[in-house]
Amino acid sequence: MRNTIVSLISIILGLIAGGLLMLFIGASPVEGYTYLFQGALKNISRIGDTLATATPLIFTGLAVAFAFRTGLFNIGAAGQMLIGGLAATAVALTMDLSRPILILVMVLAGIIGGSLWAFIPGLLKARFNVHEVVSTIMMNWIAYWVVYYIVPANFKGGTETESKLISETASLKMPLLTEMFQGSYINMGIFFAVLAVIVIAFIINKTTLGYELKAVGFNRHAAEYAGMRVNRNIILSMLISGALAGLGGVALYTGNASSMQIGILPSQGYDGIAVALLGANSPIGVFFAAVLFGILYSGTGFMNAMIEIPPELANTIIAIIIYFAATSVLIQRVFNKFRNTKTNSNDVAGPVGKKGES
Amino acid sequence: MWTIIEQIFPYAIVFTIPLLITALGGLFSERSGVVNIGLEGLMIAGAFASALSVNILQDKMPNGSMVLWIGLLIAVVVGILFSLLHAFASINLSANQVISGTAINMIAMSLTVFLARNLTGSGNIRITSGFTPFDVPVLSQIPIIGDLLFTKTYATTWFILLVLLVSTFILNKTKFGLRLKSCGEYPQAAQAAGINVIKIRYMGVMISGAFSGLGGAIIILTYAGEFTGSVSGLGFLALASLIFGQWKPLGILGATLFFGFASTIANVSQVIPELAVIPPIILKIFPYVVTLLALVVFSKSSQAPKAAGEPFDPGKR
Numbered sequence: 001m002r003n004t005i006v007s008l009i010s011i012i013l014g015l016i017a018g019g020l021l022m023l024f025i026g027a028s029p030v031e032g033y034t035y036l037f038q039g040a041l042k043n044i045s046r047i048g049d050t051l052a053t054a055t056p057l058i059f060t061g062l063a064v065a066f067a068f069r070t071g072l073f074n075i076g077a078a079g080q081m082l083i084g085g086l087a088a089t090a091v092a093l094t095m096d097l098s099r100p101i102l103i104l105v106m107v108l109a110g111i112i113g114g115s116l117w118a119f120i121p122g123l124l125k126a127r128f129n130v131h132e133v134v135s136t137i138m139m140n141w142i143a144y145w146v147v148y149y150i151v152p153a154n155f156k157g158g159t160e161t162e163s164k165l166i167s168e169t170a171s172l173k174m175p176l177l178t179e180m181f182q183g184s185y186i187n188m189g190i191f192f193a194v195l196a197v198i199v200i201a202f203i204i205n206k207t208t209l210g211y212e213l214k215a216v217g218f219n220r221h222a223a224e225y226a227g228m229r230v231n232r233n234i235i236l237s238m239l240i241s242g243a244l245a246g247l248g249g250v251a252l253y254t255g256n257a258s259s260m261q262i263g264i265l266p267s268q269g270y271d272g273i274a275v276a277l278l279g280a281n282s283p284i285g286v287f288f289a290a291v292l293f294g295i296l297y298s299g300t301g302f303m304n305a306m307i308e309i310p311p312e313l314a315n316t317i318i319a320i321i322i323y324f325a326a327t328s329v330l331i332q333r334v335f336n337k338f339r340n341t342k343t344n345s346n347d348v349a350g351p352v353g354k355k356g357e358s
Numbered sequence: 359m360w361t362i363i364e365q366i367f368p369y370a371i372v373f374t375i376p377l378l379i380t381a382l383g384g385l386f387s388e389r390s391g392v393v394n395i396g397l398e399g400l401m402i403a404g405a406f407a408s409a410l411s412v413n414i415l416q417d418k419m420p421n422g423s424m425v426l427w428i429g430l431l432i433a434v435v436v437g438i439l440f441s442l443l444h445a446f447a448s449i450n451l452s453a454n455q456v457i458s459g460t461a462i463n464m465i466a467m468s469l470t471v472f473l474a475r476n477l478t479g480s481g482n483i484r485i486t487s488g489f490t491p492f493d494v495p496v497l498s499q500i501p502i503i504g505d506l507l508f509t510k511t512y513a514t515t516w517f518i519l520l521v522l523l524v525s526t527f528i529l530n531k532t533k534f535g536l537r538l539k540s541c542g543e544y545p546q547a548a549q550a551a552g553i554n555v556i557k558i559r560y561m562g563v564m565i566s567g568a569f570s571g572l573g574g575a576i577i578i579l580t581y582a583g584e585f586t587g588s589v590s591g592l593g594f595l596a597l598a599s600l601i602f603g604q605w606k607p608l609g610i611l612g613a614t615l616f617f618g619f620a621s622t623i624a625n626v627s628q629v630i631p632e633l634a635v636i637p638p639i640i641l642k643i644f645p646y647v648v649t650l651l652a653l654v655v656f657s658k659s660s661q662a663p664k665a666a667g668e669p670f671d672p673g674k675r
Contacts, residue, residue, distance in 0.1 A: 142643045312468050323447070323462075326461050
């Protein structure tokens with residue numbers, strides 16, 4: 001409950017800061033936000049786009065949040081997405097299978113690619129106590145260059161910087177869904193994402209594995225003393241985290257898009273940290289945070305088209321929200337102070353005998 | 359072969375310098391006990407500030423390198439201001455330092471592009487001219503080292519090397535340096551000895567802001583010439599150099615030189631026949647793989663400041 005309040009206050013403060021920024025560049029915040037929310041939610045097709053934008057963010061948010069629960073900071077979701085997406089794209093472009101099996105194999109490839117990329121930092125952390133922040137950053141850049149050279153060499157598409165387009169059979173886009181949302185690029189990735197939210201919530205809250213992972217996150221030494229295999233749990237946590245990020249790559253490159261661009265680390269990887277943080281590392285919180293970011297991202301495009309406000313406003317608002325979420329102690333302090341002054345005044349007025357109880 | 363080395367050397371050094379100064383900034387912050395993963399963002403803030411100020415000032419006072427030095431100064435100030443956000447969150451509020459640093463990165467990455475796009479439309483800020491390379495008189499005539507170290511050098515290179523020297527001296531020989539390091543090792547003991555841990559840590563983070571801002575500005579004013587909204591991960595590379603160099607100024611110099619050379623070789627490999635036989639992918643990922651290996655090797659004897667990343671709790675024993 002307290003987490004929800006902190007997140008909501010952070011969001012409000014972030015939106016206020018965004019409004020001030022709009023004022024600063026001489027635009028009207030009311031008009032800006034009107035266009036922003038219209039752009040994200042005006043009609044069924046835009047709502048579809050918003051959900052599609054949120055899909056990879058749900059995955060990366062879950063990835064970061066899951067690792068967080070074990071006390072690991074997976075900053076490498078971007079690299080894991082790239083490798084997961086590359087594996088799925090490779091399957092889509094080379095294997096000739098019927099649609100359900102092809103998509104199943106693509107999803108599996110994405111899971112394997114992503115978890116492989118997270119396995120290395122996990123192993124280094126468990127075995128050599130190498131800090132995962134630095135190792136996952138290194139893995140990001142290795143993934144960046146791997147995609148940079150492998151895609152043009154093997155799957156070169158129309159331009160130098162792009163892979164071939166995947167066929168309709170391999171795309172996560174479903175004609176039925178596209179029709180229902182009137183031409184939006186929403187795809188079955190959103191179903192996978194919702195499924196992932198449920199599965200991860202189940203693992204964290206209802207299984208022995210989840211309990212052990214959380215125990216390692218709370219106190220590594222206590223967990224070890226209680227007989228848990230800490231190193232195994234660290235690696236496992238990274239594997240699952242990487243698998244989720246890899247699925248994010250599948251959703252992004254074979255669902256929202258139909259090809260891979262080289263020379264770009266997907267921003268969703270870094271945004272996943274923000275999503276996880278705002279969602280207080282709970283799967284359901286991640287879902288709502290990702291949808292909010294989806295609204296901001298898909299809405300700013302429309303806003304930019306209507307009035308001259310740069311679309312980077314969305315990123316700025318998100319960044320400021322995260323700063324407020326990171327400094328939530330401040331919000332809590334103000335909150336407590338407010339409450340204390342209220343109880344203090346009650347104390348003064350109240351009967352003497354009541355003191356010391358509470 | 360010799361001509362290749364001769365050609366690569368000046369470029370590698372130019373590439374090394376922004377990394378070096380940023381990593382050195384990170385050193386001050388981490389040695390005082392505050393992990394600063396926001397180096398990337400602080401560099402971007404510095405790059406943006408210098409590009410914008412030089413862009414504006416070059417129209418008004420067209421001649422001389424004076425404008426460029428003013429640009430550097432403004433980048434330093436902006437870097438410090440930005441770093442205060444991190445200092446406030448991680449020192450006063452005991453926030454998670456990695457998350458706060460991440461927020462700094464995100465704010466800098468988005469806010470600068472937001473403002474730049476509002477100013478120029480494209481989001482890029484170009485400067486008319488940056489520092490020009492020069493040959494150091496007399497010294498460049500020395501055989502071998504003259505060609506390697508004293509030709510095509512930038513004034514900023516010498517300036518940063520001076521900063522490195524002074525920093526090493528400050529860290530190891532002055533009261534402030536020793537106090538700073540004690541705050542990163544055992545802040546409770548430092549406080550018991552009468553040191554103001556909060557103040558020292560603020561200084562550490564502000565120095566990292568100043569140096570990273572400088573690093574970002576040097577990228578723009580030497581080899582880039584244009585602000586495009588990123589520093590291509592150099593801030594993170596500086597962070598890796600800091601660990602690679604085991605939190606020591608000379609170690610950092612070695613680590614950043616390694617990255618400088620590795621990147622330059624990877625960048626020019628296609629035009630040099632001797633290097634073109636190696637697949638470029640190997641050269642590109644080489645520095646990152648070596649860093650991972652180095653982290654493993656150093657893990658047994660890590661020199662990391664013991665209290666880095668932990669919020670200061672005066673009551674803790």
